[in-house]
Amino acid sequence: MDARIAKLLAAMPVGAVRSVAACASSGNNRTYKVQTEHRTLAVKQYFRHGDDTRDRLGTEFGFLSFAAQAAPGCAPAPLSMDCEESLAAYEFVEGRALAAAELQWTHVQAAIDFFLALNTPQARLLAKDLPPASEACFSVAGHLELVGRRVAGLAAGIPDTVDNSAAVALVQQLKTYWDALASRVLESAVAPDVLLAPAQRCLSPSDFGFHNALLQADQRLRFLDFEYAGWDDPAKLVGDFFAQLAVPVPAEYFDRFVAAIAAAFTDPQAVIARANLLRPVYQVKWCCIALNVFLPTHLARRQFANPGMDKAILQRRQVAKAQSIFQSLPTL
Incomplete structure (x- = not known):
């Protein structure tokens, strides 16, 4: 090396x-x-x-x-x-990771400020040639298709063994919930197949959250990890921001965060409505992400990054995280 x-x-x-x-x-x-x-x-x-x-x-x-x-x-x-x-x-950024217990609105405001700087009219012109984000979605139907593929991939891809029994049982529950949720979202959406207008799309860091940030000695936040970044739906950014697993953002900040993000667009009420509609969709997505460690390619990626990791401990931890998100899903 x-x-x-x-x-x-x-x-x-x-x-x-x-x-x-x-x-x-x-x-x-x-x-x-x-x-x-x-x-x-x-x-x-x-x-x-x-x-x-x-x-x-x-x-x-x-x-x-x-x-x-x-x-x-x-x-x-x-x-x-x-x-x-x-x-x-x-x-090289010197700093430390934030713990969930110390998150305050000032940290959330720093994330908003970063997003808004990336999405000024001048910045959007600079970014006109950047590609769509990884798994970018520009219609409600597209969001449902994306998460539906993740649920189906887990249902088909996790071997039904004794070691995987907790994950297999949770995926079965998740699939039942997902089928009902997807139907409800599709019924509630206005024009679910219509693509989001370019003016309503955003430059998204993707995988955006405090798990990908460092707090410097001067209390300034620096954001990291943009390998999935690009043009996307701001509602997806919101859903990911509040559903990510490592440093959960308090739900009490959801409405203020969405309003601040939406203010960057020509139709802020549409952004707010779509973010609220898709919020549980992205909670399901992050349940799936937690369980990705039971799929060979995803596990290989983790082992590449951390060759000394204990697979069994990691998988137990990820099942617990997925169960926590699943239990927080709204009743249908």
Whole structure:
């Protein structure tokens, strides 16, 4: 790895590589803290798999290049990339993870400010050539199809073994709930097949939340991980923000957050209505995400990022998270 990192940094005025240390990871990729003669860098090695063809490196580097202009200082600066080696160098951000218990409105406001900076009229012009986000959805029917595929994939893909019994039972309950929810959302939606107008779409960091943020010593938040970013429905961003598992955002902030996000668009009431309609849809999605560790490709991604992880412990933890979300779903 040291030789590949040296190659990545060869054209940069950072001097010789002094040390390379792996950072703790619970995600999809490997990140290294690289100390060179002149500065400290973050080098990210991106996961590659034959069953997952997404260009994680290109997406993140491209989005961060855009964010450096639209919202300078809010995210790490992109510095260098090597597509052949699936490596990229970024500004190293010093900071600590936020715990759910310490989340306050000031932190949520920082996330709103970042989103709004990415979605000013000038920023949207800068981003006109950026691709859609991973799993972007631009109609209510599209959202339902996306989450429906996840539910069906779990139902068909988790082996029915003794070790998987809790996950299999939960997926059966989830599928029953999903069938009823999808029907209700489809009936409630106005023109569910109509695509969202470009003016109502947003530049989304995707996987947006405090699990992908660091709090610096000066109390400023910096946001990380943009490998799924791009153009998307703001209602999807809202649904993901409030359903993500690692650092849950208090539900009491939902209405204020949605109103602030919606204010960036020409029809804010439509954004608010769609975000409320799709909120339980994205809670189901995150139940599915929690259970992805029972699927081979997703498990391989976790093992790539953290080769020493205990599979059984991880899977038990993820079932508990999925059960917690499932129990919080609204009664139909």
